[in-house]
Amino acid sequence: MSWIVTNLWLIPAAPLAASLIILSLANSRRSAAAGLAIIGQIAALALSILAFLPTLQAPGYRSVHNFTWFTFGEQTLRIGWMIDPLAAAMLFMITLVSLCIFIFSIGYMAGDKNFNRFFAYLSFFSAAMLGVVIADSLLLLFICWELVGLASYLLIGFWIDRPSAAAAAKKAFITTRIGDLGFFLGILWLYGGSGTLLFYDGGNGCLEKAGLLALGASATFVALLIFCGAVGKSGQFPLHVWLPDAMEGPTPVSALIHAATMVAAGVFLVARVYPLFSFGAVDGVTPSLTVVVLIGTITALMASLIALGQFDIKRILAYSTVSQLGLMMVSLGVGGVAAGMMHLIAHGFFKALLFLGAGSVIHGCHHEQDIRKMGGLRRLMPISFLTYAIGMMTLSGVPFFFSGGWTKEEILHATVHWHVSHIPHYLMLAGVVLTALYMTRQMIYIFFGNRRAASENAHESPPVMTLPLIALAICSIALSVVLTPAWPWLHGYLTGEPAHFDIALLVQPMLFVSLALVAVGIGLGFVMYGKAGREDRHRTAETDPLEHVQPALFHFLENKMWLDEIYDRTVVAWSRMAARISDWMDRHFWDGLVRGFGGLGQLFGIFSANFDERGINVGVDETMTGTRGLGRVMSAWHSGQIQTYLGIIAVGMLALLILYAWLA
């Protein structure tokens, strides 16, 4: 048990402390605020590396540190933190990515008047997420989980003066709450079943033999309930609606939410409590996992389709995030935990890269987000272009050089070997194509073709913004070293099997398949949108090529498959109606009832009033006058003059004295 394990709490504590100090700073101390935030993040990064080291020594290393939080009755509530390859990798990724984002946002938020508040929230956000990662107790995890939600709420609604931002914040908060409700129920059920919320507790944690056996068949439902939480957080199909709207927040925030912290939390949660899902699995298939696969598939496909019909640069990325998360969910569901996590980590890097790139583009185009108004930025912002291209290729899964490719392949592998059906596999393949397609579309719109309204006088961003881009780009390329099937170090690290080097494995059928798919996607993209780029510069709102071909489909996609509208028509409308009904009930039915009773009461009151007047009052009055007289007599004694009292005391003493002397 090394020092770092017992003091793991320091990792989230560092950014938290930073944020608290920043909040207490004066609004003018901008540099101090930024410096503090970054120092806190660097400290967290250093500590995470420190925590990373012990996990290398043995495959499947895991050490936990539990302690009693408080005791109620004979129940003791124990919480704790743990470090294992999963957590360590996540820690490393989160801290590194957040560091880049922090640095980036110095440049991006430079003009904002609530600079300090922003950094405080950012630090708080990453602190909460780190807490989620190190938690060894479902309770602690849930607490940090909710803190993440709170932080996201604060940050999405950062520009509170924008009604849309406020609305988006509310939407995010409430939508995730719906999921968290399920999550909470799951926690309760789990506690009821296994009697502990610790994941690993020397053999009797809820994820270990004893706990699972204690849970028995109900594990499935618990798993599903917990999955609700994951669905809410990482924007899976029914509850994904908040994620695109979360684009209202500042771009670094979107980057943080989509790459490092928030959405990762859901996937991480599923991976963390995977034993619950896989409990009692017949060759790796359980009902709960099947549900996960289902949801994931739907999400992935739907999101990548919608992404095709969007014009807001950030929304496209958002939908791509959703689809990628779906992909991860699928891979988790089909049993490729390692694959899913690897993709999550890789995704963390390249999605951060993409978002920051988008941020830099937006910054360059004076906060214009419509890709139709951009174009030809290739020459104006070369660094952004290059890094963005790298990110795009990573995302669309170009093999060999880009981490995304390898992880996607892993996932596809996993889906192939799923016994239930191969539909997910094929759908995933389609998803890959779509991903490549919409990314290409975006690239062309933004960077190729000739300039348009917004990109007239665009400029490259300052180094403080471009350096993080470069760093992230390098990361997302370099990561592929440990991902190749030739030397699947990360895979081995996560699963706990030793990874051995074998160049022969580098070449496999799946590689070519995905290569082909990606090629198809990108090619298709160029074919479809190639000329769209070279539209006349003065026409801003031009029709999308797809719109030419399939107006109906395009509108369907553009309006996000009318999901929001559907929700409005259904869920929201229903609740409104329910409210209206109960209101009506209240006004008319209950009110009438109450009035009726009131009338009865009044009648009775009149009777009793008369009775009072005639009967009781007189008697009472008599008594009262008598009492008052008595009171007057009494209060005469109560002169309120100390000296009188003193004199009386003296007389009393005298009396006692005489009495005593007499008796003696």
Next chain:
Amino acid sequence: MSDSLDQIFVRGKQMLLSLLAGAPDWVIQLGSSLINIFALLGVFLTLFALMSVLERKILGRIQNRYGPNRVGPFGLFQPVADGIKMLIKEDIVPVRADKVVHFLAPIMIAATAILALGVIPYGRNMTPFAIDGGILFFFAVGSTTELAVFMAGWGSNNKFSMLGAMRAIAQMISYELPLIITTFPVVMVVGALSPDAIVAAQGGYVLGAVPHWFVTTPWGAAAFILFFISGLVESNRTPFDVPEGESEIVAGHMTEYSGFKYATFFMAEYFGMFAISGLAVTLFLGGWHAPIAGLQFIPSYVWFFAKLSALLFVYIWLRGTLPRTRVDQIMNFAWKFMLPMAFTCIVAAAVWHYQRRGLAAWLWSLAVIVVVYGALSRLIDTRKKFATRTYRFAE
């Protein structure tokens, strides 16, 4: 020989008492106390006269002028002249004054001052009234001065008098605490409240040169300085003479007094001075002990009065040197500096005692005092920080 010279006054008293041998012993008691009282009065009235003229002369020297030098040789008869003047002056009592109080105030103040002198050992076996709780008696009597001052202030029904009395009482009360607390270390170390015991405890020498006076220990030195300052305040001397600051309130609580009553106040002030200095000598400067073993043949009372007059000279010197302080400054000084330092002296004395009074103990208690002193002077540095003045010219 030297012994007989030392005890000459004791012998004389015994001789006088032997005159009324065979009388009932309360008569003898009465006689001895009367003798003591007259001795005291004689000595200190003389000292007062001498002091008053010497003060004026020394002040004169300090201010680079002759003092009184007309009446008698070197103007030594000046006090006589003053006395006569004071006696034949008209005694004015304001109409609105509270006659009784106005009349009683000077008597009371003088009486207390003289009483305080009664417990100080002036020489070997030369303590007029050897009370077991002598120090306590001293302060008990001394504390009644405040009442007397108040009587003076209230009695003469004059706002200057009242203000003066208020100031006097305020600063007396404030400085009574340090004054008394600085005696605690001595009392604790000696383990007795009687001046004789304290003086006895300071007998003896380190290798015949360094006397065992308490002023030679760090806490003793600190306590002595604090005690001396408080003494200055208690006897309303410069630089703490705001109660009778002529420039502000005519003459404080003595404004409405004239003639002999004024003289009484004057005398009381000097007697208070003598008493405080005498107590300082007793407590810290080894009472009537000789500074060097070799000089013990000189009679003890000589030593005592030598030390006393040295202190008195310092009084005069300060008066000639220092300007008058402000009331709020005095108060701040009392509560923020004197009091904590006095407590520190107690601690230091305890350290000194429990380190078995060796050299190490000496250094330890020195360390305590120095540390606290440093800390205090850091903390209560209330000097106004003025911004550097910039001159702007008309442009």
Next chain:
Amino acid sequence: MSTAAFIVIAILTLAPALAAASLPKLIHAALSFALAFVGIAAFFFLLGAEFVGLVQIFVYIGAVAVLIVFTILLTRRDAATPDKFNWGGVVIAIAVFGGLIWAIFLTPGLSIAPPQIEALTVKRIGEVLMTDYVWPLQCVGLVLTAALIGALILVMEEKP
């Protein structure tokens, strides 16, 4: 202890006490109160408890009397007006006095001569205070501190 001294002290105590109780002017009353307490201190001396006597003078003349005159000063407005005297109190007081005297003379074995005891030195008192009575001493210290703070808070100018 001699009867002469006793008589003198008794007069010196009771006369100022009566004055304190009956003088019309508050300041005079306060001053004669101080005088009466000197007399009581003298009684303590007579009884061979010098320490108590000195403490008595120290506390009452040095502190309490000064406090009282200060209070008189601060409440000058109606301290100036000599206040009326109610005779009911006198009656009660005299009655109480009679009762006490009666009780005293009723009790047998009180008219005894003082036994010879060795003087009660300050050292002795100190030892007793520090050994048997150390807890009461601490408590008194606490009480005094509390009283000091309380008095300060009471007389603080309340800020509007």
Next chain:
Amino acid sequence: MTPTLTLFLTISAALFSIGLLAALSRRHAIFILIGIEMMLAAANLNFVAFWRFSPQPQPPIGVMVAIFSIAIAAAEAAVGLALVIAIYRHYRTTNVDQLDQLQG
């Protein structure tokens, strides 16, 4: 002939009644305080007298009680006078028969 305990008790009784007189028959709050102080002093006198006339008490309990009660009396005086001043600030008087807010 030396004074007996009876005489001391008589004196203290007289002192007590004088204090009571002051406390009862004067209207000024300060007088009441003075009277109370006197009564306390009388009690002290009793204590010390009893100590003196009892054969060799070990330890000197009477004296101790006297000392403590003097200390307490000092505290009481301080607080009492503070109260007087506070009352004066409120009601502009220290005349106790105008201070009858507690009158029934």
